[in-house]
Amino acid sequence: AGTPDPNIVPVPEWTRMLGAGVNNHPYGVPSKFEKDVVRREVEWLTASRESSVSFTPLYALDGVITPNGLCFVRHHGGEAEIEPDKYRFMIHGLVDKPLVFTLDDIKRMPGRMNRAYFLECAANSGMEWRGAQLNGCQFTHGMIHNVFYTGVPLRAFLDAAGVKPSGKWVLAEGADASVMTRSIPLHKALDDCLVAFAMNGEALRPEQGYPVRLVVPGWEGNMWVKWLRRIEVGDQPWAQREETSKYTDLLADGRSRRYTFIMDAKSVVTSPSPQAPLRHKGPNVLSGIAWSGRGTIKRVDVSLDGGRNWTTARIEGPAMPMAMTRFYLDFDWDGRELMVQSRAMDETGYVQPTKAELRKVRGENSIYHNNGIQTWLVRGNGETENVEVG
Ligand code: MTE
Ligand code: CO
Known part of the structure; x- marks a missing residue:
């Protein structure tokens, strides 16, 4: 800033005239100066946009x-456009009484709940198995969002239909062209799954499954079926495409793991990061996110020297089970090269x-469930890159 600073001494332009009226945007939009904060794609990653992914600008x-407008989007058959009046949700299979619900029926069910949960695609960081690849946490870690859902416990619907004693699994199916289908153990369905119709206080966005999606807390994003059409109760898993050919984990010895549902603890420093370089010497706030599909985040440690020394970061704000948790490290930067890492517990x-x-x-030939510690190299000029330490 100059002396005198022209941005503080004179009365600014925007103070000398009236601003826009109250209903300038009947549905609010971000400041035009924030136009770079958008979901982005990785062009070479997928062959078509109907079966593709966009990434949350975590940085x-x-x-x-x-x-809501920045939640990453992943779908396999495009975005279904469902008319709410024609929406139906069916519970059937090994139940005493198959049932069909309208959207209004769902909103009338007793027991409605509000819960914040992260959703992480099992393929998040999947491009990084063979080494540092993508330059920015938007791309290395951006297949995650954390949303406050409003919905009804799936248990309420299962109880209403009456699960037969032989019922051990449920199949969730989507109404989109991909007919996404996943098997979920009955104990999880009865424990904390939600049939959700609102996100962050408003109706689900079309790309997030409007009007209804399944919420499967802490478990891989693929199971959170959007545009939820039916739940079938069965006595064993269905071995669907998305649980045999996809979403299995190849091991070093050539065997493959199936039904690896839980997303293990993970974290990433979002600033500094390649899209958010360091701009100032002196005091800085390092910021990042941590999450675990097994419960709450208890501690996050940060290293500035590639994992030699660790400092416990400040967890700030709510640390709720199976929800994204924010951490900060207030630090002084003297212009030295840094190797920034974070480690969640x-x-x-x-x-x-x-x-x-x-x-x-x-x-190195896996795709899914890569929760390894991320390293960012911060150069002397503050520019930051995705690297790995040996
Ligand atoms: N549900 C349906 N019906 N169709 C889909 O293609 N994609 C799944 C899951 N649910 C999918 C779906 C995958 S792989 C993920 S990671 C999450 O939805 C993504 O949810 P989001 O688009 O809200 O980020
Ligand atoms: Co996914």
Whole structure:
């Protein structure tokens, strides 16, 4: 800033005239100066946009809630456009009484709940198995969002239909062209799954499954069926495409794991990061997010020297089970090169592994469930890159 600073001494332009009226935007939009904060795609990643993914701009967000318009989108057959009046949800299979619900029926069900949960695609960080690849946490970690859902426990619908004693699994099916179908153990369906119709206080966005999606807390995003059409109760898993050919984890010894549902503890520093370089020497606030599908985040440690020394970060704001948790480290930067890492610990005592530790078990040909520690190299000029330490 100059002396005198022209941005504080004279009365600014925007103070000398009236601003826009109250209903300038009947549905509010972000400041035009924030136009770079958008979901982005990785062009070469998928062959078509109907079966593709866009990534949450994590580097530009703070707090713990992901704004609805910035939640990453992943779908396999395009976005279904469902007329709410024609929407139906069916419970059938091994039940005493098959039932069909309208959207209004769902909104009239007793027991409605509000819960914040992260949704992470099992393929998040999947491009990083063979080494540092994508330059920005939007792309390395952006297949995650954290939303406050309003919905009805799935248990309420299952209880209403009456699950037969032989019922052990449920199949959730989507009404989109991909007919996304996943098997979920009955105990999870009865425990904390939600049939959700609102996100962050408003109706679900079309791309997030309007009018109804399944919420499967802490478990891989693929199971959170959007445009939810039916739940079938069965006595064993269905071995659908998305649980045999996809969403299995190849191990170093050539075998594959199936039905690896839970998303293990993970974290990433969102600032500094390649899209959010360091701009100032002196005081800085390092910021990041941590989450665990097994419960609450208890501690996050940060290293500025590639994992040699660790400092416990400040968890700030709510640390709720299976929800995104924000951490900060207030630090002084003297212009030295940094190797920034974060390491999450959850309430079970589980500690986020290094990439080397993960590869010992998983090899390099996996796609899913990569929760290894991320390293950002901050250069002397503040520019930041995705790297790995040996
Ligand atoms: N549900 C349906 N019906 N169709 C889909 O293609 N994609 C799944 C899951 N539910 C999918 C779906 C995958 S792989 C993920 S990661 C999440 O939805 C993504 O949810 P989001 O689009 O809200 O980010
Ligand atoms: Co996914």
